[in-house]
Amino acid sequence: MHRTQRPRLRGPAATLAAVALLGGILATGPTAQAAPRADGHLTDLVNPFIGSQNEGNTYPGAAVPFSMVQLSPDTGHSVGYDYTDTEIRGFSSIHPSGVGCGLGGDLPVLPTTGDITETDNAAYASGFSHSDEKASPGYYQVGLTSYGGIDAELTATERTGVQRYTFPATDKANVLINAGQSLHRTVSTTVEVLDSRTVRTAITGRGFCQDTEPYTLYTVTRFDRPFADSGTWKDGSVTGAPRSTGTGGNGAWVRFDTTKDRTVEATTAISYVDAAGAARNLRAEGGRSFDRVARAARATWEERLDDVQAQGGTETQRRTFYSSLYRSFLGPNVGQDVDGRYTGWDQKIHRAKGFSYYQNWSLWDTYRTQAQLLSLLAPREARDMAISVLKIDEQSGWLPKWGYGTVETNIMTGDPVTPYLTNAYQQGLLEGYEEQAYRTLKKNADGVPPAGSPAVGREANKEYLADGFVPYLKGRPHAKPGDSDYDHGGSATLEYALSDAMLGEMAAELGHDADARRYRERAQNYHRIFDASTGFFRSRDGQGAFTGPADPAQSEGFHEGTSWQYQWLVPQDLPGLVDLIGGTDATNARLDSFFAYDQLLADPAKTVREVWVNGPYDYYNADKYNPQNEPDLIAPYTYLSTGQPWKTTDVVHGALTLFTDTPTGMTGNDDMGTMSAWDVLSSIGIFPVQPGTDTWGLSTPVFDRVDLTLDRRYYPHGSFTVRAPGTSDTDRYIRSARLDGADQPRTYLTTQDIRSARSLSFEVGAEPSTWGTSPSDAPPPLR
Numbered sequence: 001m002h003r004t005q006r007p008r009l010r011g012p013a014a015t016l017a018a019v020a021l022l023g024g025i026l027a028t029g030p031t032a033q034a035a036p037r038a039d040g041h042l043t044d045l046v047n048p049f050i051g052s053q054n055e056g057n058t059y060p061g062a063a064v065p066f067s068m069v070q071l072s073p074d075t076g077h078s079v080g081y082d083y084t085d086t087e088i089r090g091f092s093s094i095h096p097s098g099v100g101c102g103l104g105g106d107l108p109v110l111p112t113t114g115d116i117t118e119t120d121n122a123a124y125a126s127g128f129s130h131s132d133e134k135a136s137p138g139y140y141q142v143g144l145t146s147y148g149g150i151d152a153e154l155t156a157t158e159r160t161g162v163q164r165y166t167f168p169a170t171d172k173a174n175v176l177i178n179a180g181q182s183l184h185r186t187v188s189t190t191v192e193v194l195d196s197r198t199v200r201t202a203i204t205g206r207g208f209c210q211d212t213e214p215y216t217l218y219t220v221t222r223f224d225r226p227f228a229d230s231g232t233w234k235d236g237s238v239t240g241a242p243r244s245t246g247t248g249g250n251g252a253w254v255r256f257d258t259t260k261d262r263t264v265e266a267t268t269a270i271s272y273v274d275a276a277g278a279a280r281n282l283r284a285e286g287g288r289s290f291d292r293v294a295r296a297a298r299a300t301w302e303e304r305l306d307d308v309q310a311q312g313g314t315e316t317q318r319r320t321f322y323s324s325l326y327r328s329f330l331g332p333n334v335g336q337d338v339d340g341r342y343t344g345w346d347q348k349i350h351r352a353k354g355f356s357y358y359q360n361w362s363l364w365d366t367y368r369t370q371a372q373l374l375s376l377l378a379p380r381e382a383r384d385m386a387i388s389v390l391k392i393d394e395q396s397g398w399l400p401k402w403g404y405g406t407v408e409t410n411i412m413t414g415d416p417v418t419p420y421l422t423n424a425y426q427q428g429l430l431e432g433y434e435e436q437a438y439r440t441l442k443k444n445a446d447g448v449p450p451a452g453s454p455a456v457g458r459e460a461n462k463e464y465l466a467d468g469f470v471p472y473l474k475g476r477p478h479a480k481p482g483d484s485d486y487d488h489g490g491s492a493t494l495e496y497a498l499s500d501a502m503l504g505e506m507a508a509e510l511g512h513d514a515d516a517r518r519y520r521e522r523a524q525n526y527h528r529i530f531d532a533s534t535g536f537f538r539s540r541d542g543q544g545a546f547t548g549p550a551d552p553a554q555s556e557g558f559h560e561g562t563s564w565q566y567q568w569l570v571p572q573d574l575p576g577l578v579d580l581i582g583g584t585d586a587t588n589a590r591l592d593s594f595f596a597y598d599q600l601l602a603d604p605a606k607t608v609r610e611v612w613v614n615g616p617y618d619y620y621n622a623d624k625y626n627p628q629n630e631p632d633l634i635a636p637y638t639y640l641s642t643g644q645p646w647k648t649t650d651v652v653h654g655a656l657t658l659f660t661d662t663p664t665g666m667t668g669n670d671d672m673g674t675m676s677a678w679d680v681l682s683s684i685g686i687f688p689v690q691p692g693t694d695t696w697g698l699s700t701p702v703f704d705r706v707d708l709t710l711d712r713r714y715y716p717h718g719s720f721t722v723r724a725p726g727t728s729d730t731d732r733y734i735r736s737a738r739l740d741g742a743d744q745p746r747t748y749l750t751t752q753d754i755r756s757a758r759s760l761s762f763e764v765g766a767e768p769s770t771w772g773t774s775p776s777d778a779p780p781p782l783r
Helices: 011-023 275-285 290-305 315-328 370-377 379-396 417-426 434-446 461-467 485-509 513-529 574-581 584-594 597-602 604-612 635-641 645-656 674-684 751-756
Strands: 072-074 090-092 109-113 126-136 139-144 150-156 160-166 173-178 185-195 198-206 215-223 229-234 237-239 243-246 250-256 263-271 308-311 341-343 349-351 402-404 686-688 695-698 705-709 719-723 733-739 748-750 759-765
Touching (some): 072 139, 109 150, 109 263, 139 290, 150 290, 160 290, 185 229, 198 275, 229 243, 243 250, 263 275, 308 315, 315 674, 370 379, 370 674, 379 417, 379 434, 417 434, 417 485, 434 461, 434 485, 461 485, 584 635, 604 645, 635 645, 645 674, 748 751
Antiparallel strands (some): 072 090, 109 173, 126 139, 139 150, 150 160, 160 263, 185 243, 229 237, 341 349, 686 695
16 A cells, blocks of 8 residues: 554353344445346446445446456546545546556547637536446446536456447547546647547656656557547647647547437557557457447456355345456556567567566555465466566566666665565475576665666665665655665565565575575564563664664554564564564564454454544554555464464454445555455454465365365366354354364365365354464464
């Protein structure tokens, strides 16, 4: 996110009352619904409006899995669409899902009628009503109430967006193609009316949260019938000229006579390579009717969702679950044209051979949940994504931190690319690339990008390698655009150490023993920022002295969080963390305080929505769990390592109630599917408790049964089933577990367990048991 135990109350009665309340928490407010379907397919259950209010920053428009195009309405919100807005400024082609700052929104297109007197999309925006608005995977429809009433429909292929407009009867039905306005800064634009049916643009933009290097997007839009008239505009002046260029404020207008035929269709293809690439993408994926494209998009989504068959649970839980699964497959996004060409981070044109090239890397977020979900459910795409990240280093000289399109933004801190790639390695996705990946990660872990590189990498590595911590240097000037590790010394130290642990595992498995010892020693650097006088992690200054507030509920020195929230980010060595805190009893007491566990059992609705969560960006200066942001996403699973796994169930199931089938049913920014993947994995009952390895922690599933269809190239059985018959709000504690019928006392699985077995079965009940409470049952530390 950018801008991410059972004390006192004992006995069955107390437990049943608490869990019943936990299961009944529902969000209030307006309830947009998915477009109705009559055939009972899984796409029926997906509501693309979830997260479109209260800064979830999702979009309701049309896309197919991992597609280059995400065609969706923009209403004036910084990232595109907000459910509370009342006007639509245009339907634009790019919408990375759930990001925290303005990004994308290129080429907003809007149908209008009458004379064209305005060229600012805020001025010519159209009203709309949710009563005439529908969305389902690959399809969006809205009735525009301005301009005599226009019906707008959207659908998409991988590289094209298709729009259909039904106008009133008029001889002045317009389509405004705005090349000069987007959700970030437009640097320069060129727009050309090529012929009586085609408009072409080149749009150079920059910016995401802060300034970035520029990138260029090429588009070509082809209409299904000739224009009655056309022209362009520049800086507010509307003309009949076929071409306009400038630093922004440019666009094209085309006009149709709809007195007899009221419907107009248009297909826009995009490319990050060149105009020829956009034209090829249009020839390859265009030329089909709107209805045919919409049917194909829906079928694509149905095939993708069908790999996860959930049985049981409530209708709301199923709709929420499948909506989260849908959002988990929205990114990263295809970056290559149909001929395999793509623009690399060296700004040169390359051609992908033997893999598909992907882009858009929200790594600080996705390395914790979504990367693992894709490794399980979409391993072929996940492999290509990991190879794409290696190509970034190969072509630009350094690995990414937060990459958008063809450029680095340097948003967020730490070293998220290391656990992202070591996860791919541990999941078996880097076959043939193991040593290249290791060399690349070693360079990243041991060095700092040169001054001429746009990347910041491990910006504070010089001090970290010398002293064992990232210094917190308040007010230090940024050498490059983006965030700085020096601004967040405490959290950056923890993230570097986590990455060192994951790289140490990879080094050991590849036989690089000396490196493995070195990285494993560095993984213990979390000790260097533990302040024994406070009992919490704390930032140090350039001379090594603890600095900033001693209160661990203050955020200074920690990125989007506090020491309370970051203290559990030591998945590589929870036994060592427990020792620092003062032993298992002291750690459980601290966990109970962190999760307000007594309150959670006594009044779960209030605890979840008022004690834990107070607002979408309210992650500063707090001593409680924040399920709406990334730093403590794994925190509920810490109980698996402290002998109280039933408390993981209580906390996880409490957090799951924050995901609902409403526009506000998202916990903060979705961050390219990160939060959605947390919901999916936690609902299934398996969660990546050591991001960067192949360890999956266990908790009680939401559903009686979940059947996963898996890729036989990576999972020989081709399926894996998780069963928890009878699981409910009242019976949800694990009493025993069995893996292919054999006793499973451990609170975790490995990916090899999933590959070698066919099913994981839980027996559940109304009271906690001794399952998973032995120290030997906990996920092992990486040492």
